[in-house]
Amino acid sequence: MPLYSFLSTPHEYFACCSFWGTLVGTWSSAFVLVLDWDRPWQAWPIPCVMGAVIGFSLGFFAFLLRRYLTHPFVDRSRCYVNTGDSVKSREELLDHVLVFLSTYSWVYSFKWTELLTCHGKSSDPVVSCPPDWIAALTNGKISHFQNVVVGGDAPDDWPDSLRRFANQCATFTRELMRLATAHPPTALRHDSKSRGFLCSNHPADCLHYHCKPQGGTGQAQRKVKWKKKHEIGIMSAFLCDLLDDSVGFSPAPTTQCRDRTRVTFQTAEFEEACSCESQGTVSTGIEFNALVDVGSGLGHLPRLVMQRLRAGDATPRRRVVAVEADAKLHNSAVDMEEREPNCHSRLIRVHARVTTSEVHDLRERLSMALSALETPRYLLCGLHCCGDLSEAVIEAFLTDPNARGIALVGCCYHKMEDNTFPLSSSLQEAFTRNPEAVDPLQAKVTLRLACQWSPQQWARWTPEEVYEHRVRVFVRSILEVYLNPDGHSPLPPPLKRVARLPPVVTKPPSSSQAECVVQPLPSLDDHWRALHSLEPALEVTALANLVTTAQNTWHLLPGIIMLQQLVQPLLEALILADRVWKVEEADDVAFATLVRLFDPSTSPRCVALVAYKNHSK
Numbered sequence: 001m002p003l004y005s006f007l008s009t010p011h012e013y014f015a016c017c018s019f020w021g022t023l024v025g026t027w028s029s030a031f032v033l034v035l036d037w038d039r040p041w042q043a044w045p046i047p048c049v050m051g052a053v054i055g056f057s058l059g060f061f062a063f064l065l066r067r068y069l070t071h072p073f074v075d076r077s078r079c080y081v082n083t084g085d086s087v088k089s090r091e092e093l094l095d096h097v098l099v100f101l102s103t104y105s106w107v108y109s110f111k112w113t114e115l116l117t118c119h120g121k122s123s124d125p126v127v128s129c130p131p132d133w134i135a136a137l138t139n140g141k142i143s144h145f146q147n148v149v150v151g152g153d154a155p156d157d158w159p160d161s162l163r164r165f166a167n168q169c170a171t172f173t174r175e176l177m178r179l180a181t182a183h184p185p186t187a188l189r190h191d192s193k194s195r196g197f198l199c200s201n202h203p204a205d206c207l208h209y210h211c212k213p214q215g216g217t218g219q220a221q222r223k224v225k226w227k228k229k230h231e232i233g234i235m236s237a238f239l240c241d242l243l244d245d246s247v248g249f250s251p252a253p254t255t256q257c258r259d260r261t262r263v264t265f266q267t268a269e270f271e272e273a274c275s276c277e278s279q280g281t282v283s284t285g286i287e288f289n290a291l292v293d294v295g296s297g298l299g300h301l302p303r304l305v306m307q308r309l310r311a312g313d314a315t316p317r318r319r320v321v322a323v324e325a326d327a328k329l330h331n332s333a334v335d336m337e338e339r340e341p342n343c344h345s346r347l348i349r350v351h352a353r354v355t356t357s358e359v360h361d362l363r364e365r366l367s368m369a370l371s372a373l374e375t376p377r378y379l380l381c382g383l384h385c386c387g388d389l390s391e392a393v394i395e396a397f398l399t400d401p402n403a404r405g406i407a408l409v410g411c412c413y414h415k416m417e418d419n420t421f422p423l424s425s426s427l428q429e430a431f432t433r434n435p436e437a438v439d440p441l442q443a444k445v446t447l448r449l450a451c452q453w454s455p456q457q458w459a460r461w462t463p464e465e466v467y468e469h470r471v472r473v474f475v476r477s478i479l480e481v482y483l484n485p486d487g488h489s490p491l492p493p494p495l496k497r498v499a500r501l502p503p504v505v506t507k508p509p510s511s512s513q514a515e516c517v518v519q520p521l522p523s524l525d526d527h528w529r530a531l532h533s534l535e536p537a538l539e540v541t542a543l544a545n546l547v548t549t550a551q552n553t554w555h556l557l558p559g560i561i562m563l564q565q566l567v568q569p570l571l572e573a574l575i576l577a578d579r580v581w582k583v584e585e586a587d588d589v590a591f592a593t594l595v596r597l598f599d600p601s602t603s604p605r606c607v608a609l610v611a612y613k614n615h616s617k
Contacts, residue, residue, distance in 0.1 A: 017059035025055015094430035105440035137559025146459040170262035178205035180577035197248025204268035247282040270599040285615035290378035296322035387415030405612035414448035424581035450571035454604035463514035
């Protein structure tokens with residue numbers, strides 16, 4: 001094993017290079033002496049000192065070249081972290097992750113609708129996929145693929161390199177979550193009336209928030225969908241616990257994931273109520289007197305928070321501000337507030353657009369809204385803040401001294417208008433050391449994959465649903481290569497109209513047949529007739545000929561989707577960890593971590609960034 005594999009930090013590498021350089025330089029100076037070679041420092045001090053200086057300089061030069069000489073020694077096909085030992089440093093982990101992601105960028109760096117137009121390019125998954133992988137991915141069963149993406153064992157006929165890829169995706173995801181997760185300081189307070197508590201999930205290396213069974217006080221609006229009820233029910237309890245400084249904490253692990261050897265924050269089991277007992281209370285030392293919800297929409301979340309706070313025992317009334325940029329939603333929300341009979345139960349509505357360049361304006365608007373408070377100390381929150389809004393909320397937290405805490409669940413990473421990823425200096429430096437990973441990881445298709453459905457959701461699809469999705473993707477790819485063969489011109493209007501049509505799906509085979517990955521090319525005559533009636537310029541014969549030339553792509557579609565489901569949690573974990581590290585860089589931030597709040601099978605964007613500042617500042 002090479003020497004550099006034992007050096008986990010730059011300090012260790014510097015010490016090694018300087019020591020061996022000085023030692024070798026000192027003894028090498030003996031070759032210019034004619035006296036006692038056993039004790040050259042007694043025979044001729046000046047050559048010894050010069051040799052030591054030259055040796056140290058060469059060692060220091062080798063240390064500076066470390067970042068350029070590290071990657072040629074890394075076997076990219078086998079770059080992985082031992083699942084039994086955690087990576088010791090953030091720098092080392094990021095280097096391994098970026099090398100891994102750049103090596104397998106063909107898995108995620110293409111656009112599905114342009115799958116057939118990237119033939120021969122480095123991003124073409126059909127060309128880049130190893131032959132032994134293709135053999136395994138085109139001769140399996142859908143249920144086996146679904147079992148693998150949620151942490152189950154890989155099929156016996158998979159090649160070692162494919163097994164290693166699946167293990168690496170899970171291992172790197174857990175390691176990123178581990179380095180972005182911190183156990184909060186706690187205090188023993190037996191009178192705490194927490195609505196839930198944090199608990200460690202050791203298989204996934206992350207923190208979970210569990211609502212107590214009796215923590216369901218408050219009712220969501222009737223017209224709210226189940227997914228939204230799930231999210232605001234849990235997050236409202238979590239926000240109330242943060243406001244009351246009453247979040248329980250139990251270091252005991254949650255239930256182990258049985259029959260699954262590889263789990264992540266996206267695939268670990270979710271329990272509404274955990275059997276662990278709280279052994280303390282998270283202590284922030286901050287007395288929050290306001291809550292600010294950014295991107296509140298109609299205000300379901302802040303209203304449920306107010307209901308929970310009113311149900312508490314003599315809790316001092318806190319101001320709750322709901323910020324929304326959409327004028328239609330804001331006006332509807334204002335009408336709802338005016339119908340509230342008790343004026344003290346009304347939310348403070350603020351119509352404002354929140355961007356990174358307008359954070360100062362938001363600060364002034366909030367100062368006016370909270371003018372009744374002598375010293376505002378508010379908790380900033382956001383539930384599924386889209387695109388740039390998440391970064392703007394983080395910026396508002398870091399720049400506004402009145403913002404003492406943050407609980408942010410992001411969403412839609414691909415909608416960031418400015419290419420600001422990564423935010424943290426740690427990941428920016430890692431990108432500098434690994435420039436080959438920059439373009440694929442900053443591409444919109446990559447950020448889109450990071451915020452797509454969770455592996456648990458795909459694993460619950462029936463074979464018929466998998467087949468129908470397979471046909472849709474295949475048809476859209478055929479239309480793309482037919483109407484836009486060069487891939488450079490804008491999509492023509494016919495394709496845009498076709499994309500908005502209700503899906504016309506070929507009848508899938510029986511359940512037993514649909515379970516197999518190997519399927520004959522579908523008969524798409526119904527598709528072509530329906531499309532021809534809308535766009536007479538389409539030549540049905542040409543489309544049918546394209547289908548026969550894309551047979552290899554058709555057979556590999558389920559396997560490629562499975563590979564993307566394996567890498568999706570890793571991409572999202574990298575984005576989430578980057579945001580935590582950005583917050584940690586601020587001098588006045590006392591604590592920052594990631595917390596899983598929701599069930600990934602119901603709400604794929606299930607992790608919140610939680611941080612608070614030093615209460616003394």
